[in-house]
Amino acid sequence: MSILVDENTRVVVQGITGSEGSFHAKQCIAYGTNVVAGVTPGRGGQLFEKQVPVFNTVEQAVKETGADTSFVMVPAAFAMDAILEAADCGVSLVLCITEGMPVLDVVRVLPYFKQRGVRLIGPNCPGVISPGSLCKIGIMPGNIHSPGSVGVVSRSGTLTYEVVAQLTELGIGQSTCVGIGGDPLVGSSFVDILRLFNDDPETDRVVLIGEIGGTMEQEAAEYIKAEFTKPVAALVAGVTAPPGKRMGHAGAIITGASATAEAKLQAFKEAGARIIPSPAEIGSTARELVPAQR
């Protein structure tokens, strides 16, 4: 088992005929993901790679194929429209890879998802992968992953690949890896994902990768202290970042004392999480975690 996505997940790719969308849709299919439909307005009736039907609307795609998860790969200017369409058409999970969505668009999108009971991951995230189910919905390189029982949750993209590569090299497999996104506002928080890992019998340890900016790590620390039953190793990137400067990710900016790496690491320490002393020691620290009894 895993969280969020598995071999039964039926994926619709929004933006499947675009250059990014088609490249990554192919990669996901090659990994084993059950991509059942694509959506590009005006391209309805085509077949993508001679096997995946393309529809004009998400509504049609869901009706015809029973898609339950949308993988959104459209440019930032159209991302709000695309994810609202997905939320309105009956899928239960939307993964938005798109980088550069205006914050006030996300502000308006979040209550819409909440009202409809649809889960959003992202925007500006690498996606989700469950190696044991051969299900990858995202832009991460599939070959660095290996099946196992460590849950990974992170605000970043390539740093998550680094984490996974270190784990796999030490023979530590992953249950599910979730990139929640590097923007100031994202659909799912660390706490949302930790709750799922808490209930997942296949996950017995978690590696959490935070960043400077906001207070999502502190909220995660509080949840870990109060309810989480599995050991956690935590890293916060940006110890060396100066205040007031946006470090690439729109969300990675120190705007007050609680947004610093120090404050976040302190919160994790107080919550009983194992602190990863350097990004070079992610795998070796995770190896020292004693897996929770299943």
Next chain:
Amino acid sequence: MKLHEYQAKAIFARYGIPVPKGGVAATPAEAGEIARSLGGRAVVKAQVHAGGRGKGGGIVVSNTPEEAERAAGSILGKRLVTTQTGPEGVPVGKVLVEEVAAISRELYLAMTVDRAAQGPVMIASESGGMNIEQVAAQEPEKILTEHIDPLIGFQPFQGRRLSYALHLEPELVRPASELMGALYRIFTENDCSLVEINPMAVIGQGQIVALDAKLNLDDDALSRHPELREMRDPDQEEPLEALAEEYSISYVKLDGNVACLVNGAGLAMATMDVIKVAGGHPANFLDVGGGATEEKVAQAVKLMLSDPQVKWVLVNIFGGILRCDIAARGIIDGYRSEGAALPLLVRMRGTNVDEGRQILADSDLDVTFADSLTELAEIMKVAVG
């Protein structure tokens, strides 16, 4: 992106928020002229993207047009150093010349997005004219917040609630509420990340005026506000950062001597942290992005090399969409066009990694390879030893 005070006040005025009478000047003569039109007495304010101007000597009250002209002459064309700038300061290209207000109370009002609450929030305080973060830390009870439903917008009752909590005179409650509504509209209609009035002053016969104005825009929304993008003042930015902006490279200049080129913001921060743990000091943050071309990598390398403090260059590429061979060629191009000979430490993984390493190994660059972040840290430790 940040706007200048005079630009923000022009937007305020358009939305009906009262601002002091005045004008913007690029020369001392213009400043004197504006002061004359205001009746002689005026305040001359340096237009820079940094706070702490008053203590830094960037705000001068003058009693006559001649004084205003002299004040402008002493500020314009100079670099202003404040507590919020580096020791090199920021250049002053314009001054705002305004009427002097008779202030009876100084309040604080701002709009931003509350990340924890995932929505817009209006912040108000009776402690205006001070550093609001200090007020929040020392007297949190003096900070009032009003969360706004983005689907409903700011409502008059919220304005009344804040106004009464600010202990405004009864006749000021209505204009203050209207001002708050206008501030919310400015914030949402222009895709701001922050709009701040500090101080928002009660002056003379009971009037509310925005004495200062700070407006930061969401960079990701600028494409739908071309008129606001025009207001960018690259002179206020760190020169290398302004150049990076033109190349769409995410770059932040730091004080160290180890330049680092990385793909991905999280990995870039982590790489800086590895350098620090190993005893080195990063010269910059640089995320070259996922789909970078050879040319963009070369530009990134040139950018890093133009920082005279740099002694080592470190490359950490986790190739996915960005192929390692493309990165390698870009690095060589960048080095060649700068004629640089600085030692290069490379860690590459992922797509076409063998080809990428071969290209670098065959070049005449002084290159050392690391297989992992651990090895990278060890080599770094010896290098900065």
